[in-house]
Amino acid sequence: MKGKTRKISFILLFSFLFLFAQGCWGSRETDELAYILAIGIDKGKENIIQVTFQIALPRALGGGGGGGGGGEGGKSTEIVSIEASSLFGALQLANAFVSRDLTFIHNKVVVVSEEIAREGLDKYINPLVRSREIRRNNFLLVTKGKARDFLEKNQSILEKNPSRQFELLLQAKNFTGFMPFATIQQYHSSLKTPGRQPITALVGVNEGKEGKEKEKSFVEKIEREVAYIPGEIPRQGGNKAEVIGLAVFNGGKLVGYLNGAETRFYQMVTGDFQSAIFTFPDPQKAGDSFVLVVELKKGRSPAIKATFPQGRPVIEVNLILEGEIFSIQSGINYKRGQKEADLQKFLEDYISQEVRKVIAKTQKEFKSDIFGFGERTRTYFWTWKDWENFDWLERYPQAEIKVNTRVEIRRTGLMLKTEPVESYTGGGQNE
Amino acid sequence: MPKESKQKKAQQGPSGVWGRVWAVAKDTLTFKAEKQREGFILLGVDDRPLSEKKKDGANQENTGGKSGQDEDKKNGNREGTRSTKKPIRVQRVSPSNSRKPQEDKKDFSTETLLVDPQLKINKKNLEEIYSLPKNKDIVIREFTIALKPPIKAFVVFMEGLADKNVINNTVLKPLMILSNMEEKVTILELAEYIKDHILPGNQVEVLAEYKQIVERVNFGMTAVFIDGSPKCLVVETKGWDKRPIGKTETEQVIRGPLEAFNETLRSNTALIRKLVRNEKLITEMFKVGERNKSDVAIMYLEDVASPVLVEEVKRRITSIKTDIVAESGSLEQFIEDHPFMPSPQILNTERPDRVASFLVEGKVAILVDGSPQVLVVPVTIFSLLHSAEDYYLRMPYGNFLRFLRVAAIFITIMTPSIYLAIETFHQEMIPTDLILVMAAARETVPFPTIMEVFMMEFAFELIREAGVRVPGVIGNTLGIVGALILGQAAVQAGIVSPILIIVVAVTGLASFAIPNYSMSFAFRGVRFIFTILAGIFGFFGVSAGLFILLTTIAGMKSFGVPLLAPIGPRTKAGPDLVIRGSVWSMEQRPDETDTLDRQRQPKISRGWVKPKKRGERK
Amino acid sequence: MKNVVKFGHSEAAAIAIVFVGVKAFLGYPRVVIELGSTAAWLVVLISGMVGIGAWLVISALLARFPGKSIMVITELVLGPFLGIGVNIIFFLYVMITNGILLRQFSEAIILTTLPEAPISSLTFLFIIPVWLAAYLGIEAISRSAYISLPFITAGVTAVLLALYPYWNPLMLLPLLGEGIFPTVKYGFLSSTVFGEIFILAVLAPFFAFTQKKLKNVGLFSLGFVMVFFILIVNVYLMVFPLPVATENLLPFYQLARTIYLGRYFQRVEAVFVLFWTFTAFLRLSLGIIVAAFILQDAFKLPYYRPLLPALCVLAFSLALTPADVMQNAFIEYKIRLIYGWLFSLALPCGIWAVALLRRKGEGHEGENT
Structure with missing residues (x-):
């Protein structure tokens, strides 16, 4: 009996050892890997595409063990570009000059250049979605210009770690509304479903040159306030890379842009809008160059209904917003009586008009339903085939879309009313 | 031919100068036993197969033979496939012993010997049994019982185990001094008479077999042999030095009694x-x-x-x-x-x-x-994880302690393996900031992670074991302080990464929180297996290990009660499993022990609480 | 063949839930969406109803012969030769299912956590704990299942709830998917998934409760699993709209990957892999034991333990038979899902019908023998 158990245990142990002989099945030490934080895809000159990797340097970003600080003036990441025929081909080729094993597991963004996007992004999405290492909640960005430029010129002033920078930046949608929350997951889903078209966030590089702007009227200036696409914001200093606006796709091809202001209104319709601060011309004193600053917040999700009178699709959009007044330059007390109703009506009309303009732009210029109105028409069909045959995307440019807004001003900040300014007018005293 | 000459030459050795060198070397380098010295001499080695030895064993005497057979069995020779080499005889090489036969208890078995009415023979028997002039622990005190006519007697007791005051006061004094009465009693009833009337010990037995008497004397009782009586009296006189009731050493509580068992x-x-x-x-x-x-x-x-x-x-x-x-x-x-x-x-x-x-x-x-x-x-395994303090504290605090302990168990088993699995297989689970810190820290470390973990775990266990031996106050602090200093020094030297120190320290602390000592050993052992599995197979290995552990424990029984009882097979569990219900809600005894009486306390155990009527607020 | 092991209804329900429900972690949601598009939940519901109906029939059959497992009943009802034949069919069905599942799990592990492991070594490694657990006996496994079931349920619920930011209920419309008739048809055909309730029939002699309770146990398990399947399928459809949903190989894993609740709670799918492999081990060890029981009762062997190593090796070789992932998926979803219900549901129902006709069973003994 003892001999038998001995033999069996020996055999088992031996066979167990064989399992280990092949190495540890994919176990890799943390310092054997090179972590790619951002991927950029450009059109290549010598090959099909030029892929850019932003590789993290742990010594600079992590600090030494036991308390050493990070590199002060040194680079925190390394940016390499390789020309290859495919994304994974580039990955393999990069290992010719990068010592560690490149891996995508901590990748945060995929930046695609305008050229590639206009040609068609759908064929490049496939490896991103299929791969085990790239995750679907990486952000997908389209950049004006080349992706490599963007990644190189992206030197954040506050963050050393670009991964953190991207996350925080792209989460800023919560209080500005400039950027949509566009991940590969949403892009891929919108690409394939017959009720919607995909979008990505828009980025670019601002070289800081002065723009040649023609003279604009006061109201035009106010309208122009956030209506920029990346690269055009009039500013100086700070990180050269900018994230504002979104890119509109038809199928897999880029067809146009929405600037910052339009993006806000887009988000209001889709229900992703959280809050943003708007500047309006003062309705009571229109010509006098006073502005009114109101923060608008999402009151409730927009109620969108699709109806079919006479077989034509009619979409009704009802937006509900709440507001808080941040600045009344003219000093008029808008929270009293009739003035309040006037102000609300003014805001509602303004917003409805702007939203209608954006929707019309997507209908006429881009012919692409990025709002997802098509999804609302699902309620009218009983089977999937019927809905597919309805082919909303073809009908979208002719669809009729009505927009109503309701704005409620809830608060006025810390001040309840504004007293007028006393000054010397030179008119003489009252004797 | 050449072989023979070679052999001869080997026997003679080299000749000449070399021959003398060789002779001197042989003398100094070989061991020669000097027969004049006292000590053991190995007379021979028994290389015979077991069957022959068994036949030999059956022919030997009772006691000696029995021990020989038992020894054989204990050496594990069941089938006779192996033959062991044993010294068969050992002989003292001193002249005084050389003529005496070796075994002295051989034909004197205490199995069947009975008390003899003659006192002299009893004394002789006892001297034989206890090897008396040599064995100084046994005392035989002869005296005369003051009856009319006076009867000779002696007491036998083991010094150190028997309480001498009790012997003096309870046995010797009444028999020698206070029994001055006259009674006509027959010899056969003498022992009974003395037990009933004269001997005031609180437990007295009347025995006739030496086997039982010797057993009792060995444990501190006193045997009284009376001349002419075929029975002997055994009096309870146990009293030896023992440790007083002290405080608990290993299961200390803040709230609750502190008495502990001692060795008696x-x-x-x-x-x-x-x-x-x-x-x-x-x-x-x-x-x-x-x-x-x-x-x-x-x-x-x-x-x-x-x-x-x-x-x-x-x-x-x-x-x-x-x-x-x-x-x-x-x-x-x-x-x-x-x-x-x-x-x-x-x-x-x-x-x-x-x-x-x-x-x-x-x-x-x-x-x-x-x-x-x-x-x-x-x-059940849940009782192994409870401590006494849970019951004495109020319910919220008791439950808090229990949660802490459950968390401690998980930490003890799983933390190093999860750390290892995440660091080597699933680096994506760690936030990017942290992974870069870890990668930077690991650049200076020369060992792979699995070896690091093992080294630090082993060092911690070593420190813990060493702390047990160091006496007094230093022992407790040595454990914690030593581990921290060792860890810090290792980090500074660049041998391990700092996060590992935290992992190992937390694991060690958590294993101290397990109340039962054997149980903490169980978990500490299992932890190593988990670490190996995680290092080779990642989370898959951890999962496989958990599955095997859980199934193994689920299949264990403790005296017929499954170890995971109220959850394992689902029986009616009282409110005392992981968290503890309030003291007044434990109405039933645990179901799995199948007790005769199930109800422990009635439904309303707090008599002072008035039942609330429906709808009434206060 | 006296059965010393008895377990109660909670463990029986736990075993049945694990046995049936493990399919949700593999490709079942994808297939049911492929078959029924947005009305996938309806397909699951209909499958569940079919399963429940078949279970009622099977438990009626078991009630006629209290305390006997279905293999013994088969032999009593159908006579010796046909009975052994049917038992062998049961055995083959269970073993083939084991083999296919083992392959699927190994492939899933390779895809998700150990990308460089060779398939044969990993399958071997899978089989070792399965064999150990089967060796420890069904008692231990049933208790393990009962203990771990709340955790697994909590884990699944956590995944489903953590995806709340991604839920888009519009994706569940249009309601009828492909249309009524295809939905019902596929509902019937894919009831193989619920046919795994067959295990309760095989383990009938081990239950320490009455036949009436057995029926309730089966109903509860089927209902529980059905509810969870519907939830998983719906959440999967809400997060990945229809055309995308049919693309993923491992739907539940993709769901776990998409969790993103802020900067620190992302990329946590490795923890769910823990739950998932646990369920896989439970299912496979139960499967091996069930196959051993079928053989034991069919051929009237005194013990089943010596069969275990042989069955493990058999499962191992069956697992390695398909050439690649696609072929395995094909076998599982185009062949076994569509026809498997014949063996696990229709066959026992047929036996019940025959028992009715031939008037066999306790208290039903009629004039015919």
């Missing part, structure tokens, strides 16, 4: 009796062990404990055949169901209040003389 069986039973003052509490005694015959007692409440359970415990204890059971730990290993499995199936405790509460629940307590740990059976 009778003190321990007294401590339990103090807490459970019930006439149905039964103590049954057994003797376990051939050579030392230690007392083993089991205690249980007759109207609560299941009779099947008691029978099983008795059966297991009485069927043990070994030569010494020194401690309750050895007994535990003899009677437990699964000796090789990681988790213990018998609870041991040194607190009488815990034993009392278990007895009332219907469990059986096993006490071993000489051991301050009392065993309680049957036990």
